[in-house]
Amino acid sequence: MSHYQQGKLFAVAPMIDWTDRHCRFFHRQLSSRALLFTEMVVADAIIHGPRERLLSHHAAEHPVALQLGGSDPKKLVEAVRIAADFAYDEINLNVGCPSDRVQSATFGACLMRTPELVADCIAAMKQVSDVPVTVKCRIGVDDQQPEAVLPDFLARMVMAGADAIWIHARKAWLQGLSPKENRDIPPLDYDLVYRMKRENPEVFIGINGGIADLDQARAHLSHVDGVMLGRAAYQNAGLLAEVDHAIYGDAPGDPDWQQLCDTMMAYAAEVILSGGRLNHVTRHMVGLFQGFAGARRYRQLLSSEATKPGIGPELIAEAFAAVDIAGGSKTAGSPAADRLAG
Structure with a gap:
């Protein structure tokens, strides 16, 4: 059974230079249930580069998804076939990265302008993949009107056979904003993502963007199927130790x-x-x-x-x-803080 058929999902977002294999091994020690993503790996690099270094991972990382970058269906198919030997639990296509380097290669967020090409990529990848094939996208780019383009984009992904769609609830501005600014400046539109779920009840839709803690994550999960945290989970990794209880309902307990x-x-x-x-x-x-x-x-x-x-x-x-672990965290909202307050 796919992880997308097992109920609500919590994921740690793919982050270039951050979510490498060492990061993922560490995160897995904190949560046995969270879905982990690789950094984006370009299809050309997999085909022509050091496959073992790019794709190998520790057995402890599962469930783990491989995020691919690319826009050529044939190259993506070859990358998926190569990656099959490395036994990832999911293949995800990046349609959200706004960096200049990614744009120059015609993939990432700029693909929001060519949904028919993305659909061709997904359909081709599905034909050769034994694991779910998913998409991570934005709500739109530049002057696009998200209310108009996102429903059409999702419909094309569903028709192509995408098993899940993760939506970063911001536009990407491909000219004038840096990748860092694109994570903060374009306004969030969570309601639009909620609407997409209401209009597509049978489609797995996950939300990403600006989610700071597990309280916010739980609130989103009352509207959508999955929630994805990036910087918040990386920069405050301790919250991952609470995911299995707070999101999945496992028995509470302090980490060992x-x-x-x-x-x-x-x-x-x-x-x-x-x-x-x-x-x-x-x-x-x-x-x-x-x-x-x-x-x-x-x-x-x-x-x-x-x-x-x-x-x-x-x-x-x-x-x-060096850490006073017995004293617990004084951060509001943490289990240790709750015990101290009680």
Whole structure:
């Protein structure tokens, strides 16, 4: 059974330079249920580049989706066939990235202007994929009127066989705004995404954009099927430890911090042994203890100290030891804060 047939979904968004395999391994230790996404991988790179480095991942990451960038159905088909050997749980097509580099290659958000081409890509990918094929898009680009273009775009994706559609509830401005500005400046239109779900009750529709915490995530899930967090989940990774309970209804409980520390130390040792560096792993862990006493020292150790030559996994234990874990987080809304308030 596909993860899209199992009820509401929580996902961590694909983020270039952030959601690499080390990040995903770390996130999986915090939530056994969240759907994780790779960074966008360009189809041409998979066909002509170092496939093992681009596509290999740890068995612990599942469920994990591979996000592809491309606009040539034949190349995307070849990339999907190659990726099949790496056993991803989903293939997702990027129709939302607004960067100049992506636009120059004619994929990402600029594909919102050519929905018929996107539909051809999805239909072709579906023919060769044994796992769900999905789309992540914007509500429109530039001068498009989202109320007019988004319903047509969704209808074409459904006709092409897309198994799910994740919608970043902002326009992308392809000229005049940087990728960072495109994540913040165009106004959010959650209501339009809700309307798309009401008008397409049989289609899995997930929402993304500006969602800051799990309370907001739960509120969105009363309107749509899935919720996707990006920067909020990365920069405050501790919230992922609450996902399985807050979103999926699993039994509540504090993380086993010692086990997490031991697991990440062992993982970092493997990465170093294979030629990587400690900071390849620890840079993704910096946001874990927001609101805890000692978090500043923890961040300092895992960012600046982890880059020094010869530093090994024991630095992770030193960083964890700097945090007053027993005292809990003082951040409002966290389980520890709730206990303290109670």
